Amino acid sequence: MTPINKATLYIETVMIRSKFYNTLLITLITVTCITIILQIFSLKKTLVLQPDTHKAVKAISDQSLNGTSSATLIKNNNKWLLKCNIQASSYNWPFCEIALNFFEAPYSKSMKGLDLSSYSSIQLKAKYLNHPNSSIRIQLRNYNDSYAKIDDDSTWKYIGIEYWPDDMGITEIPMKSLQVASWWLNEQKIPIHLSAPEFDSVMVIEISTGNKIKPGQYMLELEYIKFTGKFFTNSQVLYTLIALWVFSAIIVLLLNLKHSREKLTNTAREAQELKQLNQLLNVKTKTLKDKAERDPLTGALNRSGIQPYFTQKQKKLSLIFIDIDHFKLINDIHGHLVGDEILKEFVKTISENCRNTDIIARWGGEEFLLVCPDTLLSEAFELAQLLRKIMDEKTWVNNIKLTSSFGVAQRGDESASDFIERADKALYDAKARGRNQVVMSKPTSHLNPLI
Ligand SMILES: Nc1nc2c(ncn2[C@@H]2O[C@H](COP(=O)(O)OP(=O)(O)OP(=O)(O)O)[C@@H](O)[C@H]2O)c(=O)[nH]1
Numbered sequence: 001m002t003p004i005n006k007a008t009l010y011i012e013t014v015m016i017r018s019k020f021y022n023t024l025l026i027t028l029i030t031v032t033c034i035t036i037i038l039q040i041f042s043l044k045k046t047l048v049l050q051p052d053t054h055k056a057v058k059a060i061s062d063q064s065l066n067g068t069s070s071a072t073l074i075k076n077n078n079k080w081l082l083k084c085n086i087q088a089s090s091y092n093w094p095f096c097e098i099a100l101n102f103f104e105a106p107y108s109k110s111m112k113g114l115d116l117s118s119y120s121s122i123q124l125k126a127k128y129l130n131h132p133n134s135s136i137r138i139q140l141r142n143y144n145d146s147y148a149k150i151d152d153d154s155t156w157k158y159i160g161i162e163y164w165p166d167d168m169g170i171t172e173i174p175m176k177s178l179q180v181a182s183w184w185l186n187e188q189k190i191p192i193h194l195s196a197p198e199f200d201s202v203m204v205i206e207i208s209t210g211n212k213i214k215p216g217q218y219m220l221e222l223e224y225i226k227f228t229g230k231f232f233t234n235s236q237v238l239y240t241l242i243a244l245w246v247f248s249a250i251i252v253l254l255l256n257l258k259h260s261r262e263k264l265t266n267t268a269r270e271a272q273e274l275k276q277l278n279q280l281l282n283v284k285t286k287t288l289k290d291k292a293e294r295d296p297l298t299g300a301l302n303r304s305g306i307q308p309y310f311t312q313k314q315k316k317l318s319l320i321f322i323d324i325d326h327f328k329l330i331n332d333i334h335g336h337l338v339g340d341e342i343l344k345e346f347v348k349t350i351s352e353n354c355r356n357t358d359i360i361a362r363w364g365g366e367e368f369l370l371v372c373p374d375t376l377l378s379e380a381f382e383l384a385q386l387l388r389k390i391m392d393e394k395t396w397v398n399n400i401k402l403t404s405s406f407g408v409a410q411r412g413d414e415s416a417s418d419f420i421e422r423a424d425k426a427l428y429d430a431k432a433r434g435r436n437q438v439v440m441s442k443p444t445s446h447l448n449p450l451i
Pocket of ligand 1: 323325326335337339364365366431
């Protein structure tokens with residue numbers, strides 16, 4: 001894949017991911033807003049208790065507690081009418097009440113009352129027909145086997161409120177206004193952690209005469225009890241929304257993690273590819289450098305290749321300038337190709353017989369330089385003599401015999417070109433003296449005192 005294709009793919013991936021995140025965010029915000037609006041303005045549920053729908057109703061008076069009041073209940077125009085005769089007696093809190101039951105005898109421990117815990121408000125339509133200024137009590141009796149006995153209704157929690165109805169008799173009571181009767185908590189010795197109001201198992205709803213009712217005849221009319229609540233509690237909605245946001249955040253985090261891993265893998269792969277490319281470039285650079293610095297025929301360094309060996313000033317640098325004698329004749333007699341073969345073989349022979357530290361270069365035509373680092377003039381002279389002898393004794397391709405001339409010099413305090421020129425001059429002298437000879441260049445006056 002080309003870098004442009006890679007970049008295009010990367011941009012596309014980033015755009016798709018960003019689109020996904022935007023869509024997710026917009027969806028979450030929309031769902032959250034709709035849910036909150038629905039929770040506030042809709043999704044309500046109601047439970048209406050009235051004579052037509054609820055049959056398990058009875059009248060109760062304080063006679064069950066040794067009082068002398070009496071109560072009877074009749075149904076009239078789909079309303080309950082409690083006729084109550086309150087009488088003073090040894091029982092201090094005389095009462096009559098309408099009791100709406102939500103359990104069926106016989107009792108069993110697994111018995112469950114009405115669950116009103118998801119409702120938040122009670123609306124009552126109840127009033128006295130003859131004593132408009134008297135109070136009414138509403139009591140929800142909740143059963144919980146942590147503190148109550150199923151077959152003893154005095155142990156069922158009293159949760160209620162006393163209020164004064166208006167002329168119409170319609171009263172709205174928030175569920176949170178209901179309180180557990182302190183006398184009941186006291187009587188039952190209920191521990192604090194069980195003392196809060198609860199509505200998950202209401203066995204009886206009691207609509208009763210008020211606490212300090214005076215003796216007399218009372219007509220209490222109850223038309224309905226209506227519970228209103230939400231399908232889901234605010235906490236349920238809140239937790240669901242939090243869960244939704246957290247879940248989405250986890251999805252985004254996981255996707256990011258996956259993306260980061262992929263990116264890491266891609267980066268590692270790209271780094272590996274770059275490394276390989278770099279190695280290839282190094283090889284190619286070396287090849288190009290070699291091509292630029294080496295003579296293609298013999299493989300020896302060329303003029304520019306040997307140049308660096310003269311730039312560092314060394315105390316004992318010697319140079320042997322070599323030229324094949326009468327090479328033109330070889331070309332003329334045996335042809336140019338044979339001449340080429342001899343040139344190659346010549347370089348090979350020198351390389352095989354000099355030291356590893358010596359460097360051979362083709363100066364031009366049939367002229368060669370052998371640069372000898374860390375070598376005294378006398379040592380270079382000896383090496384040149386050896387090479388001269390080898391060349392002289394060697395039989396070349398096509399049984400050709402040849403000789404070579406050598407000019408030797410040791411570098412003094414001089415430039416590279418002066419140094420080479422001195423060696424060349426020595427070579428010229430060798431040629432002039434009849435060839436197949438080694439001539440030493442006279443040390444310059446500035447020559448290193450080590451010689
Ligand atoms: N085959 C071949 N010949 C070359 C090459 N480069 C130069 N020559 C030949 O080398 C010869 C050099 O000849 P000259 O400079 O006259 O020197 P010489 O014949 O060696 O004689 P002296 O150096 O004076 O001993 C010429 O004939 C060139 O054509 C090459 O790459 N291949």
